[in-house]
Amino acid sequence: MVASLYGVDAEQPILCVVAESAPGQLEPITLELLSKGREMAGQAGWELACLLLGHENRDLADEAFAYGAQQVWLADHPLLEHFTIEAYAAAAFQAITRFKPGVTLFGATPNGRDLAGRLAVRLRTGLNADCSDLELNRNSGVLVCQVSGFGGGVLALIEAPHHRPQMATIRPGVFSRGSPDYSRSGQLLPVEIEIREENLRTHVLRRVSGESVDLTSAPVLVAGGRGMEGDFEVLRRLAEHLGGEVGATRPPVDEGHIERERQIGQTGVVCSPDLALCCGISGAFHFVVGIEKAGTVIAVNSDPQAPIFEFSDYCIVGDVHLILPALLARLEKVPNA
Amino acid sequence: MPELHTVVCMKVVPKPEEVRVNPQTRLLDRANARSEMNPPDMNALEIALQLKDRYGGRVSVISMGPPYFEPVLRVALAMGADKLYLLSDRRFAGADTLATTYTLAQGIHKMGGADLILCGEESSDGATGQVPPGLAEWLDLAQLTLATQLDLDLDSRLVFGRRAVTGGYEELQVPLPCVVSVRTASNEPRFMDYRIKERAMQEDPITVWTADDLGADEAMIGLQGSPTVVSGLVQAPSQERKRIYLEGSNEEIVKQLLNLLREVL
Amino acid sequence: MDQLEEVVIADERWERLLELTGNAAATCYQCGTCTAVCPWGLVRQEPLSVRLLVRKAQLGIPDQDGQLWLCTHCAQCEAHCPRGVNVGQVIDGLRQLIWEQNQAPFGLPTMLWSLYWNNNPWSQPPSQRSLWAEGLGLPRFDPEQHEILLYAGCTASYDRRAQKIARAVVKILQAAGVTVGYLAEEEPCCGEPARSVGHTPFFHELAERAANTFERNGVAHLVTISPHCYDVFRNHYPRRDPNFHPLHYTQYLANLVEEGRLQFSGQVDQRITYQDPCYLGRYNNEYQAARHTLGAMPGAELVEMEPSAEESLCCGGGGGRMWLETEAGQRFGDLRVQQANQCGAKILATACPFCLACLEDSVKASRMTEIRVMDIAELALQAL
Numbered sequence: 004m005v006a007s008l009y010g011v012d013a014e015q016p017i018l019c020v021v022a023e024s025a026p027g028q029l030e031p032i033t034l035e036l037l038s039k040g041r042e043m044a045g046q047a048g049w050e051l052a053c054l055l056l057g058h059e060n061r062d063l064a065d066e067a068f069a070y071g072a073q074q075v076w077l078a079d080h081p082l083l084e085h086f087t088i089e090a091y092a093a094a095a096f097q098a099i100t101r102f103k104p105g106v107t108l109f110g111a112t113p114n115g116r117d118l119a120g121r122l123a124v125r126l127r128t129g130l131n132a133d134c135s136d137l138e139l140n141r142n143s144g145v146l147v148c149q150v151s152g153f154g155g156g157v158l159a160l161i162e163a164p165h166h167r168p169q170m171a172t173i174r175p176g177v178f179s180r181g182s183p184d185y186s187r188s189g190q191l192l193p194v195e196i197e198i199r200e201e202n203l204r205t206h207v208l209r210r211v212s213g214e215s216v217d218l219t220s221a222p223v224l225v226a227g228g229r230g231m232e233g234d235f236e237v238l239r240r241l242a243e244h245l246g247g248e249v250g251a252t253r254p255p256v257d258e259g260h261i262e263r264e265r266q267i268g269q270t271g272v273v274c275s276p277d278l279a280l281c282c283g284i285s286g287a288f289h290f291v292v293g294i295e296k297a298g299t300v301i302a303v304n305s306d307p308q309a310p311i312f313e314f315s316d317y318c319i320v321g322d323v324h325l326i327l328p329a330l331l332a333r334l335e336k337v338p339n340a
Numbered sequence: 341m342p343e344l345h346t347v348v349c350m351k352v353v354p355k356p357e358e359v360r361v362n363p364q365t366r367l368l369d370r371a372n373a374r375s376e377m378n379p380p381d382m383n384a385l386e387i388a389l390q391l392k393d394r395y396g397g398r399v400s401v402i403s404m405g406p407p408y409f410e411p412v413l414r415v416a417l418a419m420g421a422d423k424l425y426l427l428s429d430r431r432f433a434g435a436d437t438l439a440t441t442y443t444l445a446q447g448i449h450k451m452g453g454a455d456l457i458l459c460g461e462e463s464s465d466g467a468t469g470q471v472p473p474g475l476a477e478w479l480d481l482a483q484l485t486l487a488t489q490l491d492l493d494l495d496s497r498l499v500f501g502r503r504a505v506t507g508g509y510e511e512l513q514v515p516l517p518c519v520v521s522v523r524t525a526s527n528e529p530r531f532m533d534y535r536i537k538e539r540a541m542q543e544d545p546i547t548v549w550t551a552d553d554l555g556a557d558e559a560m561i562g563l564q565g566s567p568t569v570v571s572g573l574v575q576a577p578s579q580e581r582k583r584i585y586l587e588g589s590n591e592e593i594v595k596q597l598l599n600l601l602r603e604v605l
Numbered sequence: 606m607d608q609l610e611e612v613v614i615a616d617e618r619w620e621r622l623l624e625l626t627g628n629a630a631a632t633c634y635q636c637g638t639c640t641a642v643c644p645w646g647l648v649r650q651e652p653l654s655v656r657l658l659v660r661k662a663q664l665g666i667p668d669q670d671g672q673l674w675l676c677t678h679c680a681q682c683e684a685h686c687p688r689g690v691n692v693g694q695v696i697d698g699l700r701q702l703i704w705e706q707n708q709a710p711f712g713l714p715t716m717l718w719s720l721y722w723n724n725n726p727w728s729q730p731p732s733q734r735s736l737w738a739e740g741l742g743l744p745r746f747d748p749e750q751h752e753i754l755l756y757a758g759c760t761a762s763y764d765r766r767a768q769k770i771a772r773a774v775v776k777i778l779q780a781a782g783v784t785v786g787y788l789a790e791e792e793p794c795c796g797e798p799a800r801s802v803g804h805t806p807f808f809h810e811l812a813e814r815a816a817n818t819f820e821r822n823g824v825a826h827l828v829t830i831s832p833h834c835y836d837v838f839r840n841h842y843p844r845r846d847p848n849f850h851p852l853h854y855t856q857y858l859a860n861l862v863e864e865g866r867l868q869f870s871g872q873v874d875q876r877i878t879y880q881d882p883c884y885l886g887r888y889n890n891e892y893q894a895a896r897h898t899l900g901a902m903p904g905a906e907l908v909e910m911e912p913s914a915e916e917s918l919c920c921g922g923g924g925g926r927m928w929l930e931t932e933a934g935q936r937f938g939d940l941r942v943q944q945a946n947q948c949g950a951k952i953l954a955t956a957c958p959f960c961l962a963c964l965e966d967s968v969k970a971s972r973m974t975e976i977r978v979m980d981i982a983e984l985a986l987q988a989l
Binding site: 005089112113114116117119125152156158159161165205207209278314316321326333334 | 354356357359361368436437438439441464465466467468469470471472473474476477478482483484485486500503504505506507508509510511512513514515518525559560564565566567568569570571572573574575576579581582583584585586590591593594597598600601604605
C-alpha cells in the first residue's frame with residue numbers, strides 16, 4: 004500500500020483552507036470554504052487554518068480571521084505575487100508538510116484544481132474533486148466527501164482513511180459564505196518559503212479578462228427567441244445581474260438583434276450552464292440540443308403549447324415583456340443578489 | 341532536430357446516461373453501458389494530430405485499461421495516431437487518480453519519454469481533472485492546463501498555449517517536455533480517415549504492457565496504490581426535467597422566480 | 606466574371622477524383638444548364654456554379670472555397686442535364702476528397718462522430734431511441750406476426766416535432782388493422798446523413814451493418830417515415846434478401862386506401878398543397894402516392910404550387926444542410942412558403958421530416974398566419 008508522506012499518527016487536528024486571492028481581497032470561494040471549514044472544524048473539535056500564498060498579503064489575514072480562521076499561515080514571497088504552479092506548489096508543500104493538517108481544502112477553480120492535483124501526488128495522498136458536500140467525522144477524523152460522477156447520474160461518498168492530508172476541491176457556490184466578524188483574531192504564523200526563480204518553468208506572457216464571448220463556460224445563460232421581439236436589452240441586463248451571458252435562437256440572430264456567436268443550438272453553440280433562462284423561445288429541437296445539459300431550465304413563453312416547457316424544470320406561461328422587466332426591477336433593487 | 345513525439349493519454353468510458361448503480365449491491369453497473377472514447381480526449385488527440393500536420397513527428401496514444409478498451413482505442417489510429425500502447429493488467433484495477441497517474445507515468449518512461457504529453461481536461465466518468473497535473477508531477481514536468489490553443493517553437497523547445505481561466509484567459513510559455521491538458525470542446529475532432537481505417541481497426545499491431553513489463557511497484561498501482569476509497573454509491577435522483585408550472589399573478593410569479601434564482605445560483 | 610487563377614493539374618489528384626466520382630463528370634460538355642436551374646440562383650445574386658464544380662472534377666481540382674457544401678442534393682440539375690450527368694455523384698466525389706484532406710465544414714465531423722458513437726446524427730443518447738413510441742403499444746418486430754416493419758429513422762425518433770409524424774403513422778396503421786412492429790433501440794441508422802455529406806465509405810459501412818440487422822430480424826416489408834431512408838434502402842443498399850421491399854409511408858398509405866383498408870370518414874375541408882420531397886419525387890419518381898391519399902380525404906381540395914412535381918423547389922434540408930447554417934435571406938424554404946401562399950393553400954402538406962422542419966421554420970420566420978405546415982400523416986390522422 005502506498006503511504007503518504009505523513010500519516011494519521013502525525014496529523015494535527017487542523018482543517019486548512021488554501022486561499023485564493025486577487026489583489027487586496029480573498030476570492031469568494033475562499034470565504035465560502037472558510038465558513039464551511041469553521042463549521043466542520045468546530046463540530047469535530049479541530050482548528051481552522053487558512054494558508055495565504057502571495058506577496059505583501061498580510062492584510063488578507065484579517066479577512067481570514069473574520070471568516071473563522073483560528074490560524075493564518077502566511078507565505079509572503081515576491082515569487083508568489085502571481086499564481087504559477089511551480090511557486091505555489093512549492094510553497095504549499097512546504098507549509099503543509101510543516102503544519103501537517105488533517106484536511107486541506109481548495110477551490111475547484113482552474114488554479115485550485117491544478118495546485119491540488121499536483122500536491123496530492125507530491126504528498127502521496129488522496130484527493131476528491133468537485134465535492135458537493137463534506138463531513139468531518141469527529142471520532143475518526145475522517146473526511147467523507149460527496150461527489151457526483153457520470154454526468155451527475157451517480158452520487159458517491161469517498162474517503163481516504165489512511166492518508167494525510169485528506170484533500171478536497173470544492174466549486175464556488177456549493178457552500179454559502181457566512182457573516183464575517185471583524186472582531187475575531189487568531190494566530191498569525193509566518194511561513195518561510197524557499198523558491199528559486201530558475202525553478203519557475205511557467206511564464207505568464209499575458210492575462211486577458213472579459214474579451215471574447217464564451218458561452219460554453221457561462222454559469223448562467225439568458226437566452227432569447229422570437230418572442231422577445233428584438234428586446235435583448237432586458238436580457239443583457241438580466242444576464243449581468245445573474246453573472247451570466249446572453250444567448251439566442253436563430254430568428255433574433257437573423258433579424259440582427261444579436262451576434263451569430265451567441266446563437267445556441269445544433270448549428271450554433273452547445274453549452275451546459277447551471278441555469279438556462281429561456282425567454283420567448285418555442286423550443287424547437289435544434290435549439291434544445293444546445294441547452295439539454297443545463298442544470299436548471301426555466302422557460303417563459305406566452306404559448307402554453309410551446310414545446311420548450313417539455314424541456315424545462317420551471318415553466319411560466321406569461322408575457323416576457325411584463326415578467327422580465329419586473330424581475331429585473333426586483334434584482335436591481337437588491338445589491339449582490 | 342529529432343522528430344516531435346507527442347503522447348496522448350486516452351480513456352474509454354461508458355456512456356454516462358447508461359451507467360446504473362445496482363440498488364442491492366450498491367456497486368456500479370456498467371456492464372450494459374455502451375463504450376465511447378472520452379470526448380475531451382478526442383479534443384486532445386485532435387490537437388496532437390494538428391501539431392503533427394504542422395511540425396511532423398509521431399503521435400502515440402497511451403491508455404490504462406482492460407482489453408475491451410482496444411477496439412475503441414483503435415479509433416485513434418484511424419484518425420491518424422501512429423502507435424497505441426495499452427497498459428493492461430488485473431492489478432491496475434480499482435485505481436484512483438494517484439495510482440492511475442503513477443501507472444501512466446511508468447508507461448511513458450518505458451516508451452522513452454515524449455516531447456509533449458496531452459490529456460483531455462477531464463473524463464466524463466470521474467471528471468476529477470486530476471490526471472494532467474498528477475502526471476506532470478510524477479514525471480517532474482511543467483504543465484499547461486485547460487489549453488484552448490497551442491503553438492510550438494521547436495528550436496527553442498517551447499510551448500505557447502492559451503489557458504482558459506475564470507472570466508478570461510492567460511497566454512503561457514512553458515518549456516518542453518511538458519504535460520498539457522486540452523479544454524473540452526475547444527476544437528472539432530477530425531473524423532476517421534477511411535483510407536486507413538480498416539488497417540487501423542484490424543491489422544495494426546498494438547503494444548500491451550503489464551505491470552511486470554513496466555517494472556511497476558505493486559504498492560503503487562491499482563487498489564493498493566489508491567488512497568481514496570468509495571464508501572457509498574447511489575443513483576442520483578432522476579435527471580428528467582421537473583416541468584413545474586409557476587402560477588399566479590405576474591408579481592407572484594416574479595417573487596417565485598427570485599426565490600428560485602437564489603436557490604439555484 | 607470569374608477571376609483567372611493559376612491552377613496546377615496534378616495527375617495523382619486527377620486520378621483520385623476520377624475514382625471518387627466514378628468518372629461521372631466525363632460526359633459533361635459544360636453547357637451550364639445545371640447552374641441555370643439550381644435553386645441557389647433564386648436566393649442569391651451569385652448562383653452556385655454547378656458547371657464549375659463539374660469542371661473541377663473533370664480537371665482533378667479540389668473545391669477549396671466551400672461552394673461545394675451549398676448543394677442540397679435536390680437533383681434539379683440532374684433532371685435537366687442534357688447529357689444525363691450524375692451530378693450528385695460528382696458532388697459526392699468532390700466532397701469525399703475534402704474529407705480525405707480533413708477540410709470538411711465545421712459541424713459535419715461532429716455529425717459523423719455522432720453516427721459512429723450514437724447511431725444517430727443528432728448527438729442524442731442511443732438508449733433513448735425508442736422513447737418516441739411510448740404508450741403506442743407498438744411491439745418489437747416479429748416477421749411471423751407482422752406484415753410490415755415500421756422504420757422510424759433518426760429524425761422521427763428524436764426530433765420532438767417529427768416524432769408526431771411517426772406516432773400518427775402508427776395510429777393510422779393500427780386503425781387500418783395493419784400488423785406492425787418496430788426494432789426499438791436496435792433500429793440502425795440508415796446511414797443517409799453520411800452519404801449526404803459525401804462520406805461514401807462510412808455510408809457503406811453503416812449500410813452493411815443495417816442490412817445485416819434487417820436480415821437478422823427477417824425484415825422484408827419495410828415502411829419508412831423519411832424519404833431519405835427510403836431512397837437509400839431502395840437504391841443504395843447491398844442486395845441481400847430479394848424479398849426486401851422498402852416503401853415510403855405515403856406509398857403504403859396510398860396502397861391501404863386502394864385496398865379499402867384505410868378509410869377516411871372525417872372531414873378535412875381545407876385547401877391543401879403538397880411539397881414533393883426531392884428524395885421521393887425526383888429521386889424515385891414518386892409523385893402520386895401522397896396526392897392519392899390526400900385526394901381520398903373528404904373535403905380536401907388539392908391545389909398545386911408553382912412549380913410542383915418534377916420541378917418542385919427543394920426545402921433546402923438535403924445534402925447535409927440540416928447540420929449547416931444557411932444565411933437568412935438565402936433559404937429555399939422562405940421562397941417555397943411564398944409559393945404555397947400564392948397558390949391559395951391553407952395547409953402546406955409535407956412527407957419528409959426535413960421539409961417539415963425547414964418549411965415550418967420559414968412560415969414562422971415570414972410571420973405567415975394564413976398557412977400552416979402539416980405532415981401527410983397528421984392530416985390522415987385527422988381525417989380518420
